[in-house]
Amino acid sequence: MSERRGTLATLGALALVAVLATNESADPDLGFHLATGRAVLTTGAIPATNVLTFAEPDHPWINQQWLPATAFTLAYDGAGFAGTLLLRIALVVATAAFVLAAARRLGASPELAAAACALGAWAAAFRFVERPLLASNLALAIVLWSCAGALRSPRPLVHVAIAGLVASIAVHLHAGAIFSLIALLVLAISLALEPLAARLVGREPLPRAREGALALVVATLGAIALAAITLALYHPHGLAVLGVPLQMASDPYLGEHLIEFRPPWDQPLRVMWPYWALVITSVLVVIAAWRRAPLPLVAMIALGLAISMRHARFADLAWIFVAPSLAALASSLRVPSALAVVIAIVALVDRSAIAPPAIGPAAAVWPAPLFDAVEQQHIVGPAYVQDGWAGPFLARFWPRERVFFHPSFEAYSDSHFRLYQSIRYGEPGWDRALDDAGVQLVVMKHTSPRERAYQQGRPNLRQHLAASDAWALVAFDELGMVFVRRDGPNAAIAARSPSFVDVDRMAFTRRPRESRAGLEQIAERGPWSVRLALLLAIARADAGDDEGARALLDSAAGTTPDDPRIAAARRVIEAALSR
16 A cells, blocks of 8 residues: 555656646747757757857857757647647656655655655746756756665665766756756765764764765766767867856846846745745755754755755756755655645645646747737848847747847857847947847837836837837837838838837827827737727827727727726827817
8 A cells, every 4th residue: 555655646746747847838048949959950060159140140159058959949840839848848757757766765755755846846847948958957867866876775886877977968968967067076075074974963874975975076077078078079169068057157247137047035926935935844854854864965955955046047956956855854754744745736726826737838928929020021130139039039030030139148248248238228329239230120028117127217229219210110019019220121111100109108209190100000910909009099089080099999998998008098088189
């Protein structure tokens, strides 16, 4: 009966993880990974320079994730977003299987192994996205599983050799492989100190701890050497791929401007509270078991929590590092095994409310109506696309179109990234920078509340383009907008499109009636949105078209009756009609 319960617990944990990994494709980076894979498949080589941009095409690109990116591209070419989702689920569930197996090797009961895995996966679920990091995460889970075997086996050298071999292979998958090497080194240090730690608390040390530490050091050095040799055989930048995460993690500018580089306490609590539950649970269990806790187990928990406290984006690493040791220590304390069921139920309810199971792209990340407008109107670049949409734009239009910047930061100089940001924030010289780069097309999201707060309400690129005689608004919806130059290759489209409409702020920079004809054109071409209906209603009212204005207002009210913008537009329209 106990064996059957253990099997059910393991299968239940894997099923839970599969459900947690099944939701919309909401990570914009998938887009440029698909374009990267397409570049590899098209050319038959790893790009040595940034082939996805027109602004810095000759800048070295330390492409450290080309292989999983190509796998995602093949999955997408075969089955669209269903294919990338299936590959995502397979990688995440395989990772969970090794997390569970590592916990069992460390002596955890099946039920508590399932509970710890479920808690960790729930905390990391917001990072279950179609990115190459899933491949290095799986490698890390295998490395820790091998190391768990080394801690318990009378023949640890075999397990240590497997760990080193897997770490060397992981370097070819994603720069996150560096965390496998860090894990080996931290385990080696903790094993070397294990006899001393055991004496201090009065317990028996792990057998052959110092020999294990030496073996892990040798395995780490061997993994680095093997990785360097094999990378040198085919990769244009060799072992430099391992420096990418360290470079990005230490960049204060990224920490200030990108939410995923901020610490967990600077993230929405609604998303992060399972992570904090993992942190608190781990600390309490370590305190309760400190007299019997082997130092390597405590070291893995401390490492996972320390890395994820630096950047919230590493919550998935916390799951892999923490869960096996947490399960083993909880088992030594005889924590009730029914906890696994409670965690699974709460995790399912919580994640279903945030990210219900679904297949396909998230509309806010993959703005299909705006991209359709670009394609249907035959709009051409070069394109300045906001970084959150640059990846999906490349997935849709590369190699026909490239972008000014996409969020593969290692593919650009620091000065270029800062130039991209200065243009986005509408800092002095934004127009000259777009002119110098020959930009003909701009695609932007509407200003986010956090971005508006950061800029303290100052005009940004969206407002400058709306007020400029040189640019025309050709499409917009509730998510963003598309501008083109009036005198470039898109001049024919611009001629029948509005100017002086600040759709980001729901306002006009001149008399609304001056923009009516262009807004009518957008209403004919699409995409349709409540934002368009309200702005066009105001323009019609300003032109004296009472009936047309009220018809649009009623249409918008029927779509979103509680939208506060409707009441504001109604007041503006009544004032216009009363003049």
